[in-house]
Amino acid sequence: MSEKMQRITLASRPVGEPTDENFNLETLDVPDIGEGEVLVRNHYMSLDPYMRGRMDDAKSYAAPVPIGGTMEAGTVGEVIASNHPGFAPGDFAFGMLGWATHGVGKGAEMRKLDPNLAPITTALGVLGMPGFTGWFGLMEFGRPKEGETLVVAAATGPVGSMVGQVAKNLGLRVVGIAGGAEKCKMAVETYGFDACIDHYAFETASDLRKALKAECPKGIDIYFENVGGKVLDAVLPMMNPFGRIPLCGMIAWYNAGALGAEASAEALTGPRMWRSILVNFLSVNGFIISNHFDKYPDFLRAVGPMMAQGKIAFVEDIADGLENAPEAFRGLLKGRNKGKQLVKLI
């Protein structure tokens, strides 16, 4: 009898928040590997907000997951079998092997990990795609300068916490926005932000803006944008002339869906947004990190030493078992996680 594996496929496209019915947990045989391929027993998978977008059938930067297809995810695990010269059984590897206990990938598209240098989970968070996203977006499109003020939402997330910590190291004033007092405490105490504002404490964008003004007396020079919604509405009018907005997500609008998104934003109209960009000479740059993987070595060179010097903290939330991934994913979309959300698969 061949070895069995489990995976979660997309059963149907969600309307709003994904429900259990949108996912299907399947048991199947572990597949054979072909030429140049590697079989991995996944130890951890990553959960990230972008996955919500992949569940919709809307034109976006990446093709949607097809109905019946395995949900996408970054994974780390141990190589069991290899037809690729770069990998041998017992090696640890990062790959995009999806919501699954095992996966087969092309060796050329995987990356070998040294578990003695850093815990393998960091390849999914602080040293992986989220950390790289934060560092790259800040440096490339944020163009930080000492003494400036930076605001980042989802401050304790793996992207936001990287943005804030790198900016602090460069001498900026860093103000986070997070959901709940506990996360705000973490932003200041664990990640060293100058201040962090609990957006749950403010019902309207204008109230949130008042609180931001108290913490950003010189306005905002960089808004690292990954949430949209009320936070964006609060921040936009506070941007200083020549401000920069690296834009890599709008999680607050994700569950609204591709078309329904409009309904949730009475206040933030297109013309008002456009006018803000114009009158303050803002630079808004949308990006997705997969277009910039050529810069990944630069990231490791820049952030690796900061990690080694203890200047970059990270926190992980680990859900246990593939079957609990959908609930952990819903929690992520609602901000229930405190650090980088992972799922333990072994």
Next chain:
Amino acid sequence: MSEKMQRITLASRPVGEPTDENFNLETLDVPDIGEGEVLVRNHYMSLDPYMRGRMDDAKSYAAPVPIGGTMEAGTVGEVIASNHPGFAPGDFAFGMLGWATHGVGKGAEMRKLDPNLAPITTALGVLGMPGFTGWFGLMEFGRPKEGETLVVAAATGPVGSMVGQVAKNLGLRVVGIAGGAEKCKMAVETYGFDACIDHYAFETASDLRKALKAECPKGIDIYFENVGGKVLDAVLPMMNPFGRIPLCGMIAWYNAGALGAEASAEALTGPRMWRSILVNFLSVNGFIISNHFDKYPDFLRAVGPMMAQGKIAFVEDIADGLENAPEAFRGLLKGRNKGKQLVKLI
């Protein structure tokens, strides 16, 4: 009896389109000049869309014109008296002397013109602020590459016609949008655009988009944005990955006013706009040319030779007499002018 002059002041702030009641034509004595100042008999003044913004009392990149203050404008004329070593009576000079037959300016803030090099009116249009705006925005934020497709609205205006002609010279496909068949003909025949679409012929953004798609088979790489409204709504979903949007105006929304603007844009919501920027990795940069006057010599060095080689055409619309400036200004906001709108003052 001292010499008399006329000026137009802002009598009240307009709601929507400016009416005659918003302006006041005054006759007063020509003022004396102080240290470092120059008195000019204005021959021409410029009318530009940005002036509509100055009539509102909203936070913007420039202070509003105060009630009772002279309306702002760029002017060219002959120096009558000078307390500045750079200017002598009989010289021609460009200045920001406002809607007025005469004006006193600081010599340090004026520019001497050589009427033998180019007609002095060009200092208000093709070789002045509008032409410079088009060239700078295209080169700095548009980052044009041969073979790409550029779209610019207000194609026959002094900004749009410069953008299109420079882009054509760089080997881009250039598609204009203009109001009316006559302007479209002018864009193609006078300015050498590859095509021009009459936005009056399309009631909705989606119909306009269909027409654009026919002329932009490879999508749009650069949208030089100076109008907002229906055109923006049509263009945004057509932007190619890594597209660039230099943003220097939104004339379609100006008359709507700072707060009323929302009403005119049912379709183009903030989230939809933000999503377009994100999913196509767009670069949107707001700018106003007055922040970049240090690059003006570069502009003259780049465009001067193209002018001399007959590669840059320009068209001027000249209204006669200061008293006709308000009506010409309303015409400008409605797109009734065909070329750069000037007012002859002598």
